[in-house]
Amino acid sequence: xxxxxxxxxxxxxxxxxxxxxxxxxxxxxxxxxxxxxxxxxxxxxxxxxxxxxxxxxxxxxxxxxxxxxxxxxxxxxxxxxxxxxxxxxxxxxxxxxxxxxxxxxxxxxxxxxxxxxxxxxxxxxxxxxxxxxxxxxxxxxxxxxxxxxxxxxxxxxxxxxxxxxxxxxxxxxxxxxxxxxxxxxxxxxxxxxxxxxxxxxxxxxxxxxxxxxxxxxxxxxxxxxxxxxxxxxxxxxxxxxxxxxxxxxxxxxxxxxxxxxxxxxxxxxxxxxxxxxxxxxxxxxxxxxxxxxxxxxxxxxxxxxxxxxxxxxxxxxxxxxxxxxxxxxxxxxxxxxxxxxxxxxxxxxxxxxxxxxxxxxxxxxxxxxxxxxxxxxxxxxxxxxxxxxxxxxxxxxxxxxxxxxxxxxxxxxxxxxxxxx
DNA sequence: TCTGGGGTCCTAGGACCC
DNA sequence: TCTGGGGTCCTAGGACCC
Numbered sequence: 217x218x219x220x221x222x223x224x225x226x227x228x229x230x231x232x233x234x235x236x237x238x239x240x241x242x243x244x245x246x247x248x249x250x251x252x253x254x255x256x257x258x259x260x261x262x263x264x265x266x267x268x269x270x271x272x273x274x275x276x277x278x279x280x281x282x283x284x285x286x287x288x289x290x291x292x293x294x295x296x297x298x299x300x301x302x303x304x305x306x307x308x309x310x311x312x313x314x315x316x317x318x319x320x321x322x323x324x325x326x327x328x329x330x331x332x333x334x335x336x337x338x339x340x341x342x343x344x345x346x347x348x349x350x351x352x353x354x355x356x357x358x359x360x361x362x363x364x365x366x367x368x369x370x371x372x373x374x375x376x377x378x379x380x381x382x383x384x385x386x387x388x389x390x391x392x393x394x395x396x397x398x399x400x401x402x403x404x405x406x407x408x409x410x411x412x413x414x415x416x417x418x419x420x421x422x423x424x425x426x427x428x429x430x431x432x433x434x435x436x437x438x439x440x441x442x443x444x445x446x447x448x449x450x451x452x453x454x455x456x457x458x459x460x461x462x463x464x465x466x467x468x469x470x471x472x473x474x475x476x477x478x479x480x481x482x483x484x485x486x487x488x489x490x491x492x493x494x495x496x497x498x499x500x501x502x503x504x505x506x507x508x509x510x511x512x513x514x515x516x517x518x519x520x521x522x523x524x525x526x527x528x529x530x531x532x533x534x535x536x537x538x539x540x541x542x543x544x545x546x547x548x549x550x551x552x553x554x555x556x557x558x559x560x561x562x563x564x565x566x567x568x569x570x571x572x573x574x575x576x577x578x579x580x581x582x583x584x585x586x587x588x589x590x591x592x593x594x595x596x597x598x599x600x601x602x603x604x605x606x607x608x609x610x611x612x613x614x615x616x617x618x619x620x621x622x623x624x625x626x627x628x629x630x631x632x633x634x635x636x637x
Numbered sequence: 638t639c640t641g642g643g644g645t646c647c648t649a650g651g652a653c654c655c
Numbered sequence: 656t657c658t659g660g661g662g663t664c665c666t667a668g669g670a671c672c673c
Contacts, residue, residue: 272641279640281641295640297638299639300639303638339672341643343673385645421671422646422671423671442651458647458670480644482644484643484644486642486643487641488641488642523665533639537668538666539667541664541666544669576644597673
């Protein structure tokens with residue numbers, strides 16, 4: 217292979233391929249922490265480092281949220297039921313997760329990334345894209361930046377990470393996956409297709425079990441097969457959106473830039489009961505607790521939700537969602553609970569056993585918007601200083617109608633309920 | 638010992654408006 | 656009175672990711 221693999225594996229950096237790779241144009245890095253939750257826990261349990269370690273809840277319905285590589289050697293994987301993981305690896309140590317600890321560790325490594333470049337786009341708690349094009353003059357070519365980054369993360373936090381470098385986000389992400397654990401893989405732009413085409417289709421971002429099976433049924437096994445399938449044929453199989461996108465990816469085309477400042481689009485909380493629940497009062501109590509958690513997080517983030525949604529999973533794992541868009545965005549637990557309980561009632565459970573309940577606030581708007589979201593694209597509206605300025609803009613001076621101002625989108629049924637003509 | 642919890646994005650139909 | 660078409664919003668479901 218002509219791409220450069222530099223891997224660390226505990227014995228210092230070694231160059232696996234010495235082909236003098238030019239990384240200068242592989243300016244997108246994808247950094248992925250190795251077995252993140254397990255690694256953070258092991259910092260406090262050094263005696264367990266060489267033993268199989270699983271993070272998750274033992275007993276009941278828990279799944280593996282993270283496993284170290286000693287456990288993965290036994291076939292243990294994320295999202296696998298803990299019970300099954302323990303059958304594969306009975307000697308594994310199971311530790312319960314501590315999310316606050318992982319958030320702290322995440323902030324520490326993200327801060328290190330931002331020391332390298334301000335163009336950091338966190339993807340999740342344990343991975344991020346970095347655009348290092350502007351850092352090259354200061355710190356050298358991307359391969360050198362990535363090696364220094366890996367070294368610093370390890371020195372400062374005791375954690376290891378893997379880094380992929382490529383011309384696009386997608387290639388960088390694939391490369392980091394192939395570099396794991398504790399490695400670095402650079403894919404120079406001119407070698408993108410050579411790297412990409414032999415891979416199985418489910419290596420592509422967005423190809424999960426369902427799309428994979430649909431493609432396998434038609435004899436598409438590798439990225440090369442996908443690339444050689446005409447786009448219109450592909451879209452006939454898997455839909456216009458996915459088909460076009462996958463065909464582009466199969467040719468290494470990915471126009472997405474690294475951008476900072478992603479905004480949250482929804483905030484939710486859900487819970488799987490230890491034992492399925494039929495008692496409606498117990499379901500309502502759970503929804504109250506969830507409404508409270510969601511409301512607190514909305515307020516902490518300075519958001520309000522325009523839409524409240526309820527998720528119900530039954531004992532047979534069928535899942536329904538019900539949602540309602542409010543006349544006014546809210547960050548109040550009482551309001552959210554009102555909505556979820558009435559959605560629950562309308563869903564007509566007929567005494568079915570419920571396995572999971574979830575509450576989510578969607579269509580988030582800034583809490584300080586007077587009329588959330590309605591005129592967000594209107595420059596004049598944005599320019600208005602006060603609520604009364606906005607009322608004048610909306611309704612004309614002297615014609616302010618407080619009820620209408622607060623809920624201009626309410627449907628007729630609700631206005632009638634308020635006594636409107 | 639069947640299948641967590643946090644999300645994002647896409648599709649598709651109907652309502653509604655112009 | 657034979658019925659278009661585009662745009663947006665709302666809702667439900669599903670695929671996918673970590």
